[in-house]
Amino acid sequence: MIFQTLRWTLLIAFWRKYKSNVIYSIIVIITLVALQYLHADYLQYQQMTAEPNEQHIAISFAVKWLLILGLIGSVIWMWRQADGETADKGRKFVDKSFGKGVGKKTSVKSQTVDKGQDPFEKIRAKKKLRSKADFIVENKDD
Amino acid sequence: MSVFSSIKGKYHERIREKAIGRAQTRIIIAGKSPEDFSEEELEIIVKEEEDKILGDAKEKGLLALAALLGLSLWS
Numbered sequence: 223m224i225f226q227t228l229r230w231t232l233l234i235a236f237w238r239k240y241k242s243n244v245i246y247s248i249i250v251i252i253t254l255v256a257l258q259y260l261h262a263d264y265l266q267y268q269q270m271t272a273e274p275n276e277q278h279i280a281i282s283f284a285v286k287w288l289l290i291l292g293l294i295g296s297v298i299w300m301w302r303q304a305d306g307e308t309a310d311k312g313r314k315f316v317d318k319s320f321g322k323g324v325g326k327k328t329s330v331k332s333q334t335v336d337k338g339q340d341p342f343e344k345i346r347a348k349k350k351l352r353s354k355a356d357f358i359v360e361n362k363d364d
Numbered sequence: 365m366s367v368f369s370s371i372k373g374k375y376h377e378r379i380r381e382k383a384i385g386r387a388q389t390r391i392i393i394a395g396k397s398p399e400d401f402s403e404e405e406l407e408i409i410v411k412e413e414e415d416k417i418l419g420d421a422k423e424k425g426l427l428a429l430a431a432l433l434g435l436s437l438w439s
Contacts, residue, residue, distance in 0.1 A: 351411035
């Protein structure tokens with residue numbers, strides 16, 4: 223019973239978060255399969271004709287691959303859009319909850335601009351951070 | 365090799381940024397501002413958050429591995 227509830231909770235959470243991605247992926251897969259079938263049909267049709275037009279076949283291959291590349295490009299664009307939306311939502315939530323500017327992500331470029339103001343500036347530059355225990359050990363007098 | 369090291373560097377940079385973000389949130393929730401803390405104190409807070417992030421990532425990785433090996437939680 224508890225596993226059923228857990229499973230449905232996870233499924234609903236997944237669906238709510240990735241709904242658009244899932245729908246878009248299904249559309250892309252269906253389009254790719256339809257494209258393959260259409261192209262195969264076209265090649266078959268060309269073979270059945272008395273004199274297959276080689277130029278048309280070459281164009282059909284080029285069109286097919288252009289469409290596939292376009293689809294891949296659109297998928298990448300979609301992912302980037304989704305990433306941006308998630309980041310914006312997070313930022314808006316932090317702004318709303320704690321005031322403006324807190325959730326703002328500081329990029330490498332802005333680090334140099336904000337130098338001296340950002341209290342985390344030195345921490346960003348450090349390769350390895352020290353724990354409380356490390357500080358205690360370091361500051362312990364012999 | 366430089367590709368791998370740059371990926372590793374970016375990975376560490378992302379974790380550090382996430383840890384700093386979490387540390388900032390934690391400080392604000394406590395009703396304080398990062399300026400109230402010394403550099404050492406901030407380092408300790410960020411280190412703690414970074415360890416938590418890494419621990420979570422390892423846990424998720426193990427779960428994914430278990431799922432791949434077929435050790436299902438559902439049955």
